[in-house]
Amino acid sequence: MQPNLKNIPSDPGVYQFFNAAGDIIYIGKAKNLNNRVRSYWNNFDELEPAKQDMIRRAARVEYIVVNTETEALLLEAGLIKKHAPPYNIVLRDDKDWTYIVITGEPFPRIVTVHGNRRIKGDHFGPYTSAAAAKTVVRLLHQILPLRTCKRDLSKLPNGLVCMQYHLGRCLGPCEKKIGIEAYMKLIQNARDVLKGDTKPLIREMLRDMNAAARTEHFEKAALLRNRMRALERISERQQVVSAIERNQDFIGLAYGEKETVLTVMQIRNGRMLDTLHYVVQHKLDETEHEVLEQFLIQHYAHAPSRPAYVLLPFSASADASKALAPVVLAVPKRGRNKRLRDLAQKNAWVHYHKKTSTKPLPPALYVLKHVLSLPALPRRIEAYDISNIGGSYAVGAMVVALDGSLAPAHYRKFKIRTIHGSDDVRMMREMLQRRTGHPKWGEPDLLVLDGGKPQLSMVFPVLPKRWQTKIVALAKREEELFLPGRSASIRLDTQDAALLLLRKIRDAVHNQAIRYYRKVHRKEW
Structure with a gap:
């Protein structure tokens, strides 16, 4: 039963489909809400089976109007994340990530936050390993004497410094033994380290360590040396991949x-x-x-x-x-x-x-589906080629690849019957026309012609309509791909997995056609 679709505005916005139980089953965005929502029912027979199933379950439609398509996109993402409807794309990570957070308190702390929990402050990460994030925080506390307590410093009376202060691991902001400016400089150092920039702090520590050694403050020099080592351990955990310091x-x-x-x-x-x-x-x-x-x-x-x-x-x-x-x-x-x-x-x-x-399945199949705008993954690829000399002993060959692997059991050979003289293009047309008369051979997901625009133009009209979106011509010289209705060719990188797969199939059908030609030629002689 079709839900009430009256009075849906023609503005941009987000629409929600509800089932009979009142649960949201799908959330979508639209430039024109009225056109988009109605299209599901007006074009029902043309929808994929999964979308037809969704529409059968849709008992109610609600919508939210916004000003722009960009606002609709952002609102859609937020609602999908909140409701996780069964027919929507919902991100699922393998585990809860961990963030390192510099809190937003007057004297900030550095803590780890697990999963979806959020606290005020600057977040760094996410880290896939909670242990790795905690190790970084522990090393930061070895380097920088920042507070770790959760006390509200504005309410503390005098004389309540903790053991961390007496051990030299905290500079005692609770007793105002360090001012806010000096403390925030340490926080900025921590922020730089978490962003991957350890060089300024290492230089500063090296300078202070050398100065302490010159004045024979050896305990201070040793402390700074240990902090430098901890900083280097953080740096080692982050592999250098670029001299350009970008995020x-x-x-x-x-x-x-x-x-x-x-x-x-x-x-x-x-x-x-x-x-x-x-x-x-x-x-x-x-x-x-x-x-x-x-x-x-x-x-x-x-x-x-x-x-x-x-x-x-x-x-x-x-x-x-x-x-x-x-x-x-x-x-x-x-x-x-x-x-x-x-x-x-x-x-x-x-x-x-x-x-x-x-x-x-080989990644090349997904690349081909995308590059050639195919309706489905090309799990069955058929390639065709012609072989003859001056029109004599003309033959054709069909080679099949299933899931990216050549399948000789599915190969077929053709003797050209109706074309006389040297006309490879019309011979290709005859072969494809005869191929369409053999539905038991299987339904191709992609047809590959050895040739260019002439072969494509000649063959296209004899194909069933459902095959006309599944054909490509591969020219030998420049390895160009030609599609119906497109004037410009497609060129893939010479080492692209998709092009390598097409080459393999094209070379296989070329060899198959030559072998069959030689066999026919020998037999005739």
Whole structure:
């Protein structure tokens, strides 16, 4: 039964679908609420099965009007995070992260905060390991004599300094033995260390240690030496990956049919801070672009600390860029940033393979689906080629790859019957036309033609409509990809896994066609 769709405004906003029990089952955003919500019922037969199931369950629709699409995107992310509807993309991390926090008190403390708990102050992290975060805090307290007590210093009477002060581990702000300016300088030192910038503090400690040694204050010199060693241990925990001291996150994305792993490699002041993994379930066949956008908004929009740059595997939408400003979203093309982005991508796939119990599919299939805008993963790829000399003994070959591996049992051979003379393009057309008459051979997810625009233009009209979005021509000379309806070709990096897979299949069908031609030629002679 269709819910009441009357009086839905045509403004931007967020809509919510409720089931008969009153639970939110889906939250979405729209540039035009009226058009978007009605489209689910008006185009019901064209929806994917999962979306049809969702619409059957939708008993009520509610909406919230906002001023801009960017506001809608941010509101959508906040509501999804709050309600976690079953049909939405909801981030799930492998464990609760731990943050290091410099509290917002007049004389701040440095503490660790676990999970979703938030306290006022500057947050650093998150850290995947609570033990690692606690070790950093312990080392910071060895380096900087900051208070650890939870007392309200404004209410303390005189004479109540604790043992930490007498042991030299705290400078006694409770007894006003250190002023706020001097104390905040120590806090700034701690902040610099947590950002990965240890050099200024090391230089200062080295200078003070040498001065103490020259004046024969050897106990003070030894104390400073020990603090320097503790500081170096913190520094050693952070791998140097860049001479450029920027705060950057590198995102890797391993996209699967039902779930995706997103990896965040955190670089702070040129040092690797940590690597986080998130698992995203997607039930409505969302594309990798939709998954990435939802992740970026949910992960960064309300984060307690954000980097200046987020480097992505592919471009994000303009709405996401606006929503996360001033954070810069970019796709690295070369150099160190591209290498780190590729490393994040590799880590995402490694984690994906660990998380999934089924045999993993080659990453190249996901790349091909994205690059060629295919309706589904190309688990069955068919490649075609023609072989003849001057039109004589003309034959064709079909090679099949299943889940990225060549499957000789599915190969097929064709003797060209209707084309005479040297016309490879029309021969290709005949072969594909005959292929469409064999539904028992299986449904292809991708058709690869050995050739360019001429082959593509000639073959396209004879294909069933459902196949016309699943075809690509691969030209030999420049390794260009041609798609129907596009004037410009697509060029992949020569070492791209997707191009290497297409090459392997193209070379296999080329060899198969030549072998069959030679066999026919010998038999005729």
